[in-house]
Structure formats: structure tokens, C-alpha cells
Amino acid sequence: MPSGDRVALVTGAARGQGAAIVRRLVADGYRVTAGDLLIDELTASTAEFGDRVLAVQLDVTSSEQWQAAVRATVERFGGLNALVNNAGVLHRAPIAEETAAGFEGSWRVNCLGPFLGLQAALESLRQAEGAAVVNTCSTGAVRPFPNHAAYGSSKWALRGLTQLAAAELGRDGIRVNAVFPGPVETPMLDESTQARLADRATLGRLGKPSEIADAVAFLLSGQATFITGSELLVDGGQCLQIG
Known part of the structure; x- marks a missing residue:
């Protein structure tokens, strides 16, 4: 199917990645439904x-929405060929200080x-030609980062869900893959965190949102x-580092 006939639904679409x-x-010729809670910004x-x-207000924890x-x-x-589960929240807390609400909130959004x-x-994807799903995972699902119990474990769960969906839905003609971004210049990271991560980055810089978008588009x-069932690291070598 030509890309001009393809339709994608992208979550967390108001900013950043x-x-x-x-x-x-x-730019690739898709028509896109962009979903986010921040409807005015979107x-x-x-x-x-x-x-x-098409901009739609979407709380990803709501089945009805x-x-x-x-x-x-x-x-x-007229249809839906591609789903990009990009919406996510970053919540940090030591295990001793984490709350049930904070932990569950991360899991509800991220997994x-x-x-x-x-x-x-699912039904629309089953009817589509060349259907594909991409989940935005994280290097936090490859290696453990202290004080990220809620975020990291929710992304590990998303990693598992990606694999399970790929195995289950392949015969339906639906491909399911994940990108694993490292630190990226987005509002999810404050300026001091961006500076700290860039200072120790393997390539000497953070990733750009467009570089994650290129991986998703591929x-x-x-x-x-x-x-x-693929896991594409787009992390500038973060996972090469020790400690």
C-alpha cells in the first residue's frame, strides 16, 4: 500500500518525541491522528x-477514550494501518519513598x-494491509537506573508486552516492535538532567526527537x-556504559 494511503495513530503527540x-x-505521506491529554497544545x-x-484529546489509561x-x-x-504508543510518564523516587499511587500511575500510563x-x-489493524505497531520503550528496560522503580519496571513490562503481542499477532499480519530511546532533548528531562546526561554521554550529546522519529518511521x-518483535536501541551508546 502506498504511504499516502496509510493512516497512523500517535499518542503523546503534543510535544517532544x-x-x-x-x-x-x-512528511512520509501518512495521515495521522495525534492524541494527547494536552489538547490545546496539541x-x-x-x-x-x-x-x-486529526487532533484528539486522549487519556491513554481510558478504554473509552x-x-x-x-x-x-x-x-x-477510512482505516488505520499503524499505531505508535508513544505516551509515557517519567516518575522518579527511591524504593523506600515510593508510594502505591506513584508506582501504579507509572504502570497505568506506560504499560x-x-x-x-x-x-x-486491533480490529482495524487486522483489516489493514501492512499493519504495524511501535511501542516507545526505554533504555530503562535494558539496564537498571536507581530511583526509577516505577518507571523502569513499567517499561520492562512494556518490553514484555511488545514481545507477546508480536508473537500472538503475527499471523494476523500485524508487526509489533519497540524503540528504546536513551536520553533525548525533550520536556520530560529538565535542563540540569539534560546537562548531566550529555556530559557523560558516549557520543557527547543527547538524542534529538527527530532521531527517535526516524527509527519509528523505519x-x-x-x-x-x-x-x-524487534528491540531497536536509539540511545547514542548509553547502554555501552558501565556504572
Whole structure:
């Protein structure tokens, strides 16, 4: 199917990596439903794309809102070929100080959200040609970072969900892969954290949102049609470091 006939739904799309993914997919000829809780910011950031992008308010922990987003996508664009589960939250706390609410909140957004999205989009993806899902995981699901119990464990769970979905849905013609970003210049990291991480980075800098978007676009593309269950590190060598 030509890329101009392809439709993607991207979460966490108002800023950072999500906004970059929307921009890249539009440039590749996709029509995109962009979802985020920050609807005013999302509407402003996607206005330049005109009728190629549909902005929807989406709480990824809500099954009802997921169903509405998929329904709106199909009504507007006629189908759905690609799902990018990019929305996520970064929550830090030592184990001794972590709360049940803080721990559960990370899991609800970072793991339950992608599950609900996959479930809501499943029938549309089954009907689509060349269907693909990309989950935004993290290097926190490759190596342990202290004070990240909630975030890291939720991303480990998303890593497992990606593998399970790839194994289960392959015969339905749905590929499921994950990108594992390292530190990236986004609002998720404050300036002091960005400076600290850049200072010790293998390549001497942080990643750019567009570099994560390039990886996502590849995994969705016709160049990746024999790739499923893949884990693509886009971390500038962070996982090469010891300690």
C-alpha cells in the first residue's frame, strides 16, 4: 500500500518525541491522528498540517477514550494501518519513598495505556494491509537506573508486552516492535538532567526527537516488513556504559 494511503495513530503527540513522530509521518505521506491529554497544545502544534492530522484529546489509561480515538480515525481517514504508543510518564523516587499511587500511575500510563491502545485498534489493524505497531520503550528496560522503580519496571513490562503481542499477532499480519530511546532533548528531562546526561554521554550529546522519529518511521515502513518483535536501541551508546 502506498504511504499516502496509510493512516497512523500517535499518542503523546503534543510535544517532544510524539510531535516529531507526527511530523515525520506526515512528511512520509501518512495521515495521522495525534492524541494527547494536552489538547490545546496539541491543536496548536498540529495546525500547520491541515486536514492531514486529526487532533484528539486522549487519556491513554481510558478504554473509552481509546475506542473514541480509533473510531474518529476510521471515520475521518477510512482505516488505520499503524499505531505508535508513544505516551509515557517519567516518575522518579527511591524504593523506600515510593508510594502505591506513584508506582501504579507509572504502570497505568506506560504499560496499561499501550495495551488498551492495541486492544482498541486491533480490529482495524487486522483489516489493514501492512499493519504495524511501535511501542516507545526505554533504555530503562535494558539496564537498571536507581530511583526509577516505577518507571523502569513499567517499561520492562512494556518490553514484555511488545514481545507477546508480536508473537500472538503475527499471523494476523500485524508487526509489533519497540524503540528504546536513551536520553533525548525533550520536556520530560529538565535542563540540569539534560546537562548531566550529555556530559557523560558516549557520543557527547543527547538524542534529538527527530532521531527517535526516524527509527519509528523505519519500523513502520515497507523497509521493515520482515521485522517483528524487534528491540531497536536509539540511545547514542548509553547502554555501552558501565556504572
